[in-house]
Amino acid sequence: xxxxxWAATPLRTVRxxxxxxxxxxxxxxxxxxxVLGDPAIYEHEGEPPASLEWLxxxxxxxxxxxxxxxxxxxxxxxxRLPDGKLIGYxxxxxxxxxxxxxxxxxxxAQWGKGLASEAVRAMTRELAARHGAxxxxxxxxxxxxxxxxxxxxxxxxxxxxxxxxxxEPDEIRMTRDMEEP
Numbered sequence: 001x002x003x004x005x006w007a008a009t010p011l012r013t014v015r016x017x018x019x020x021x022x023x024x025x026x027x028x029x030x031x032x033x034x035v036l037g038d039p040a041i042y043e044h045e046g047e048p049p050a051s052l053e054w055l056x057x058x059x060x061x062x063x064x065x066x067x068x069x070x071x072x073x074x075x076x077x078x079x080r081l082p083d084g085k086l087i088g089y090x091x092x093x094x095x096x097x098x099x100x101x102x103x104x105x106x107x108x109a110q111w112g113k114g115l116a117s118e119a120v121r122a123m124t125r126e127l128a129a130r131h132g133a134x135x136x137x138x139x140x141x142x143x144x145x146x147x148x149x150x151x152x153x154x155x156x157x158x159x160x161x162x163x164x165x166x167x168e169p170d171e172i173r174m175t176r177d178m179e180e181p
Contacts, residue, residue, distance in 0.1 A: 009130045011065060011075055016122040019115060021077035021090060025063060028078045029056035031086040040108035044141040071096060073131055079106070079119045087115065090123040098134030100127050117150055124154070128178040136176045139167060148174070 014021040022028070033052045042048065049055040062076050073094040080086050088106035102123070106116040127133035138156065140147045156174035167173060 011077070012126075012130075014077065014122050014126045016118050018082065019119050019122065020080045020082065021119060021122055021126075022080060024059060024076035024078050024089060024091075026056050026060040028086070029059050032059075032078060032089065035086055035088060035107050036105070038107045038109075041105055044144040044147075067093075075123075075127070075131060077123060079115070088119070090119050092123065092127055092131075092133065094127065094131050094133050096132075098132050099137060100124075100131075100133035100135070101137050101139070102127075103138065111146065117153055120150070120154060124178065134178050136178060138174045139171055140174065142170050142172050148172075151176075 011023040013023065024032075029052060033049060033055050036048050036055070039048075049058070059076075062074055065074050066072065067074060074091075075094060076091040077089060078086055079088045079090060087110045088104065090102070090104045092100045092102045094100045102120065104116055104120050104123075106119070110116070124133070124136060127136075136156070137159070138147075138151055140151070142148075151174045154176065156176040159173040159175045
């Protein structure tokens, strides 16, 4: 697939020491519906999917790996433990400029084990090595201190006022430049 003059690289499975990041498919919807039903993950924002059918259709659309206008790569992985248990997801929207907006969700039973950091680290290495990401960005609620600490451990810092805003008053954008792969 060619996306606005640059070739989109196919999504592949990524492995880290303790995790497997699988390209997200509609077939993952049933397992993810269970994970996304964890009320603790919505403490700061969002809500669970309305239905399994809604989630399956959403994942089906995301399998294109590109925005409707073809300008952005949509890269989504589900996160598994080596025993096969699905525990969350990581995702990125990569623009032709090399800016990658990232997000992640991990079921609360896995919090505090370093798994979210490991999953995001594995994804960001893949983004830089294979998908042209040069600058990472994440938006979070200011009171989400768990996520803030995770991003800081991964080398993110608060965005400068000159960077694109588009934030709610209770949100903060964290950014990080990537090293060349």
